[in-house]
Amino acid sequence: MPAHPAMAPIERGSLLWRYASDLRSLMPGAAAGLMQLLHPGIGAGVAEHSAFFDAPFDRIYRSVPQIWATILEPDAVPRATGIRDLHRGIGGTDEHARRYHALEPETFWWAHATFTWEIFKAAELFHPRRLTADDHETLYAETVTWYSRYGVSMRPVPADYAAFQSKFWHVSAKVLELTPAAARALDIARHGSESISLMPMHTAVPAVLDKASKRVAERPMRFVTFGCLPSIVRERFDIPWSASDQMRFNAMTLAYRQGYRMMPMRLNHWTLRSTLRYIGSQTREHRYQPAA
Helix, strand or coil, rough: CCCCCCCCCCCCCCCCHHCCCHHHHHCCCHHHHHHHHHHHHHHHHHHCCCCCCCCCCHHHHHHHHHHHHHCEEEHHHHHHHHHHHCCCCCEEEECCCEEEECCCCHHHHHHHHHHHHHHHHHHHHCCCCCCHHHHHHHHHHHHHHHHHHHCCCCCCCCCHHHHHHHHHHHHHHCCCCCCCCHHHHHHHHHCCCCCCCCCCCCCCHHHHHHHHHHHHHHHHHHHHHHHCHHHHHHCCCCCCCCCCHHHHHHHHHHHHHHHHHHHHHHHHHHHHHHHHHHHHHHHHCCCCCCCC
16 A cells, blocks of 8 residues: 555546536535534534524535535636635634644545545446446545645545545544534434525525425435435434435435436536536625636
């Protein structure tokens, strides 16, 4: 096993670029966000330094367009270092009197690791083409290059894909905990919310329509989120998931794998970028602007 993780170039047509530019890359995103909140340092930072408890979905909408831009856009490196710099002042003491900081190497790595996991999970569940052993190593090496763009310590980064899987399982099994932010997110996922929209809207949507849209969207969102989670996370935090749920989830992912064959790739990419642009416009003064 190499002493340092291998890196591979990210360019148009590379594995990471192809998967990240596909709409399906966003499908495991809520599960990745929940696993971030379950990390003690990230959960504490979100609770103390954001309006999470008033607007729990804003952090996802604010972050994802910028993070995907660190893969897809020509100015990916400046975007990544800008994200890093936004985290310099995020630190403090959590509810158990433990010190934390967003740029602590293992904490910052875990945030990125969940996005790496998201890309692999999307490829596994929602794409008809299966990754080969070589593909796994190449894609992982590209995610290491992606992480290097932040300009932070590479010390926590596992050497190869097998080491990444082992470390990801260890953190999931031993480090994650039910932080107040994660407990809030799980409560919303389990029971929905009468006061929180799934997408921040700044238009005059009649209350009855807004309530109905949440009812329609919450159940499938919850199902996909819980289905994508690693089984060890569901088990540790008593997240309800039955054998019947797994059968229905398998059927759903099969339908996605087959259905997307009929979707033109240009439409797929356009939809992803339009979604990122829209999300960014709802939460940032300066919108996510994909390259022409």
